[in-house]
Amino acid sequence: MGFGRYVTARVLWAGVVSLIITTITFLLVSAAPNPSVQEAATQAALQGGDPAEAAERARELRGLDQPLYVRYMDFIESVYTFDWGWSRSRSQPVTEALGQGLYYTAQYSVPWTVLTVLIGPLVGVYSAANMYSWKDHAATGFAFFGYAIPNFFFGIILLLIFGVWLEVIPVVYNTDVAVFSVQNAVQLSIPVFVLVTGSIGAVMRVSRNESAEFQNAEFMKTAKAKGVSPLRAYAYHVMRPTLVPLSTTLVGQLLALFLGSSLLVEVVFGIPGIGRVTYNALIAQDTNLLLGSTLAFTFIAVIGNLLEDLVFTVLDPRISYDDR
Amino acid sequence: MATPLLEVEDLKTTFSTDNGDLTAVDGIDFAVDEGETVCIVGESGSGKTVATESITRIVKEPPGRVEGTVRFKGRDLLSMSEEELRQIRGNGIAHIFQNPQEAMNHCYTVGWQIAEALQIHQDVPDKKARARAVDLLDRVGIANASTRFDDYPHEFSGGQKQRVMIAMALVSDPDLLIADEPTTALDVTVQAQILKLLDELQDEFDMGILFVTHDLGVVAQIADRIVVMYAGKVMERGGVLDIFEHPAHPYTQQLLNCVPEIGGNEGGIPGTLPNPHDPPDGCRFAPRCSYAEQTCRTGGQPEELDVSPGQRVSCIHYRDGRDPSLLRENAPGVESGSNGVSSADD
Numbered sequence: 001m002g003f004g005r006y007v008t009a010r011v012l013w014a015g016v017v018s019l020i021i022t023t024i025t026f027l028l029v030s031a032a033p034n035p036s037v038q039e040a041a042t043q044a045a046l047q048g049g050d051p052a053e054a055a056e057r058a059r060e061l062r063g064l065d066q067p068l069y070v071r072y073m074d075f076i077e078s079v080y081t082f083d084w085g086w087s088r089s090r091s092q093p094v095t096e097a098l099g100q101g102l103y104y105t106a107q108y109s110v111p112w113t114v115l116t117v118l119i120g121p122l123v124g125v126y127s128a129a130n131m132y133s134w135k136d137h138a139a140t141g142f143a144f145f146g147y148a149i150p151n152f153f154f155g156i157i158l159l160l161i162f163g164v165w166l167e168v169i170p171v172v173y174n175t176d177v178a179v180f181s182v183q184n185a186v187q188l189s190i191p192v193f194v195l196v197t198g199s200i201g202a203v204m205r206v207s208r209n210e211s212a213e214f215q216n217a218e219f220m221k222t223a224k225a226k227g228v229s230p231l232r233a234y235a236y237h238v239m240r241p242t243l244v245p246l247s248t249t250l251v252g253q254l255l256a257l258f259l260g261s262s263l264l265v266e267v268v269f270g271i272p273g274i275g276r277v278t279y280n281a282l283i284a285q286d287t288n289l290l291l292g293s294t295l296a297f298t299f300i301a302v303i304g305n306l307l308e309d310l311v312f313t314v315l316d317p318r319i320s321y322d323d324r
Numbered sequence: 325m326a327t328p329l330l331e332v333e334d335l336k337t338t339f340s341t342d343n344g345d346l347t348a349v350d351g352i353d354f355a356v357d358e359g360e361t362v363c364i365v366g367e368s369g370s371g372k373t374v375a376t377e378s379i380t381r382i383v384k385e386p387p388g389r390v391e392g393t394v395r396f397k398g399r400d401l402l403s404m405s406e407e408e409l410r411q412i413r414g415n416g417i418a419h420i421f422q423n424p425q426e427a428m429n430h431c432y433t434v435g436w437q438i439a440e441a442l443q444i445h446q447d448v449p450d451k452k453a454r455a456r457a458v459d460l461l462d463r464v465g466i467a468n469a470s471t472r473f474d475d476y477p478h479e480f481s482g483g484q485k486q487r488v489m490i491a492m493a494l495v496s497d498p499d500l501l502i503a504d505e506p507t508t509a510l511d512v513t514v515q516a517q518i519l520k521l522l523d524e525l526q527d528e529f530d531m532g533i534l535f536v537t538h539d540l541g542v543v544a545q546i547a548d549r550i551v552v553m554y555a556g557k558v559m560e561r562g563g564v565l566d567i568f569e570h571p572a573h574p575y576t577q578q579l580l581n582c583v584p585e586i587g588g589n590e591g592g593i594p595g596t597l598p599n600p601h602d603p604p605d606g607c608r609f610a611p612r613c614s615y616a617e618q619t620c621r622t623g624g625q626p627e628e629l630d631v632s633p634g635q636r637v638s639c640i641h642y643r644d645g646r647d648p649s650l651l652r653e654n655a656p657g658v659e660s661g662s663n664g665v666s667s668a669d670d
Contacts, residue, residue, distance in 0.1 A: 033568075093519065167526075217426065217429075218421065218423060218426035218427050219426065219427060219428055219429040219430075221377075221382060221421065221427075222427045222428065222429075222489075222492075223418035223429075224382045224413065224415065225380065225382050225413055225414060225417055225418070225421075225446050226414035226415035226416075226440065226441040226443060226492070227410045227411065227412075227413035227441075227442060228410075228440070228444060229410060235433075236429075237429050240429070240431040240432070241429065241430065241431050244431075289375070307350075314430070316430075316431065317430070317431065317476040317478075318434075318476065318478050319431055
């Protein structure tokens with residue numbers, strides 16, 4: 001039983017999970033009344049036609065008269081071939097609309113994720129190394145602050161300070177500037193800062209507490225007796241075992257924030273990212289687009305959890321692949 | 325006489341705790357010659373481990389604080405900077421510890437950890453470091469060393485782990501090996517194998533060994549000289565035969581009495597170690613000593629007195645004008661004939 005087989009099994013399982021989620025989504029959608037059928041009926045009634053006949057035609061047109069399993073097969077096929085339908089509210093294919101949203105979301109999500117992954121564990125381990133000093137207390141205070149304050153609220157306050165009073169960033173995100181420009185970096189710095197404070201708290205705390213355990217481990221005494229410098233001891237002997245439990249928190253935190261808070265932050269800062277696309281689709285009752293973004297978020301979560309599982313086994317050699 | 329490999333003078337290690345300072349090692353002296361095995365003996369909590377970990381200052385500072393003089397090949401280790409000391413650790417002086425189960429990092433292969441010990445001190449390419457590590461793994465008795473190199477610690481048994489730890493300690497060819505109860509966590513058969521291995525390696529690598537144990541059976545097997553510690557002080561020291569045949573200090577006598585193999589009573593020593601925050605005046609052992617008298621309970625620990633060549637004891641009963649034969653009557657290893665000689669009262 002090797003690593004390869006474990007990876008294959010895990011990937012297959014992720015596929016099954018996504019299929020289950022897609023099926024549940026399909027059942028929910030097919031159970032709900034279709035707004036476009038109702039619209040056609042209303043239209044016909046207004047123009048003096050037969051609303052029942054118009055509804056029937058609209059249903060036929062969209063293939064809703066087909067038996068459930070045929071529609072299910074069609075749905076599944078289109079989901080996995082990325083034929084996610086037409087967005088009524090944006091008059092473009094759903095995948096295109098999501099792609100445009102992702103383009104803006106990535107602009108702040110990539111720096112935010114990178115900063116959290118880099119700074120969180122480093123500050124956490126540093127905190128543990130200087131436990132109960134003022135540095136540790138300062139880091140802990142910052143972690144709790146970021147953890148406790150809601151992102152959208154913190155965002156509004158910072159927007160008020162830097163956007164309204166100091167006028168260093170535009171109040172509404174300016175989409176006209178180039179992606180890699182100073183202007184763009186400046187206007188994204190505040191949302192990135194808000195998201196980093198939100199995500200880094202848990203990462204810092206977990207890495208601090210885990211590494212506090214490992215820095216007092218017997219193997220640290222062995223390392224010291226071998227002549228390993230404190231810096232190397234922390235970088236190799238503390239950081240590595242800390243990453244094992246941390247990887248769970250890290251992926252969980254990042255996903256939760258990505259799926260939840262990014263929407264709020266995009267609304268607050270007026271960034272036309274994937275969160276805003278979803279939000280607008282909801283307001284406009286654009287079923288296809290809403291369905292598309294739900295599936296997109298679901299797939300991201302499934303892939304995130306898959307990566308977490310794989311990283312976990314790579315980091316900790318004691319985890320056996322055998323009976324799973 | 326040549327300078328000893330390791331010379332410890334007036335070593336004192338204090339820990340600051342919430343209840344005030346705790347002196348774990350209170351001004352001890354000892355020396356280890358080249359190629360010699362010195363055993364530090366004493367019950368748990370007597371400061372043996374702290375003493376050995378103070379030598380290269382791997383004891384945590386703070387809360388620990390090490391004072392005194394430790395000369396290794398004539399150089400004072402305690403006045404060295406951290407950086408200079410790191411050159412000595414693992415290179416000149418290597419350690420193996422009590423619990424091999426915990427002594428290795430579970431995230432790295434044993435080979436990586438052995439190679440690390442070498443490459444920190446010497447600029448050796450990976451390939452050569454690997455060859456050296458495999459060579460040593462083979463030497464300490466790990467079968468299929470070249471494939472085992474890439475295994476993780478959890479894939480080894482306790483005894484094998486201690487062998488790996490020994491290989492790790494020897495990789496930089498140290499002059500002194502400090503072994504802190506290396507066999508205590510192992511079962512008896514494995515214990516004997518490890519002791520035999522250490523004995524062989526000592527000749528091969530020509531190194532001095534400072535061995536810490538509370539197990540007098542182990543001491544008898546490997547020691548050249550013995551230092552008996554109690555509550556942070558040295559009670560007695562001497563050659564292994566002298567100590568086993570004529571233990572001078574009441575504590576040493578009682579300690580030997582606890583060894584069933586040499587006719588001990590297995591009853592243990594009544595009482596417990598004194599509170600390290602507030603050690604008693606006079607001899608540290610006086611509160612538990614059946615020969616203690618008023619003089620024993622005042623002043624500091626008695627000076628060390630010669631009782632036979634190379635054997636010194638810290639006990640007032642050996643001062644001039646005293647009759648120490650009183651202490652001998654319950655001692656193990658004494659022929660029964662000499663028992664009735666003295667019945668002098670104090």
